[in-house]
């Protein structure tokens with residue numbers, strides 16, 4: 438058994454098609470939905486998002502992200518013994534999207550399952566993978582966040598449909614004698630399920646309930662700023678970790694104004710916050726690994742950096758994972 442787990446490599450994959458605010462605005466105008474590229478950018482920081490075409494699937498993107506993370510980690514698929522995939526938009530009800538990825542990459546020695554914690558999914562999956570590695574249940578894990586949130590959009594609801602995008606990100610986590618993952622802290626509050634949900638379900642061959650994502654944007658905004666700030670401080674205190682030793686914050690990418698508010702609350706200079714929401718929109722469980730991979734590829738985040746990964750979203754769920762890269 439190893440006392441820690443550590444991130445060995447990262448990878449990402451996006452749909453073929455990038456859709457600018459202008460293009461989305463024209464698409465929505467044709468449906469009689471009024472918005473503007475300027476409103477979207479000033480209220481959210483989003484400039485574009487990637488949207489899946491009908492032939493693109495969650496598991497295809499997850500598979501590409503996983504293979505890229507394996508390459509970065511110099512590992513082969515059959516060396517992976519655990520695959521955890523965070524998603525709220527799986528390929529199908531079952532089997533899991535993680536099992537589809539396992540089959541695609543040929544990770545024949547792995548156990549594979551999905552985790553559903555909406556936009557906190559990746560930090561939940563990373564926490565579970567870290568715990569399983571430290572308990573001796575696995576040595577090499579693929580932890581993936583992959584979403585096709587565009588399929589939950591009501592394209593007549595301008596308060597939600599301009600915000601979300603599709604994509605996948607992955608990391609390889611390996612047992613290690615040194616951190617790696619320094620600490621994790623997760624939270625949920627199911628009494629807040631009403632502020633962000635997609636409550637439809639399949640029942641008797643039909644969809645019962647609402648098949649679309651619904652959100653009280655202002656309530657979610659307030660909650661997100663409050664819980665992200667508190668969650669960082671709580672984890673730092675439990676680890677006796679000093680904020681000045683943090684190199685980068687990689688938070689869930691929902692709205693640039695949320696990210697600026699969290700940075701202000703933590704007194705963290707904005708240049709130490711990784712911001713990719715402009716390029717990707719909100720990709721739910723994929724947003725943190727997509728942002729992490731981007732910062733690694735840009736050589737912004739390097740080996741030895743202390744990085745705080747944070748998720749927040751439907752449930753309500755939230756959590757933080759502190760990692761030395």
Ligand SMILES: CC(C)(COP(=O)(O)OP(=O)(O)OC[C@H]1O[C@@H](n2cnc3c(N)ncnc32)[C@H](O)[C@@H]1OP(=O)(O)O)[C@@H](O)C(=O)NCCC(=O)NCCS
Pocket residue numbers: 471472473476477480481556595596597599652654655657658661691692695719749750751
């Ligand atoms: C959704 C969000 C961008 C809305 O921004 P906001 O500044 O709170 O805007 P409001 O909801 O106060 O709406 C302001 C006005 O803009 C309008 N508006 C909403 N969406 C619009 C759009 N796409 N285009 C143009 N106008 C829009 C509203 O109807 C409202 O008009 P009114 O004043 O005439 O009633 C913001 O609340 C947010 O980002 N919330 C968090 C969302 C989130 O993070 N979700 C995922 C969490 S995992």
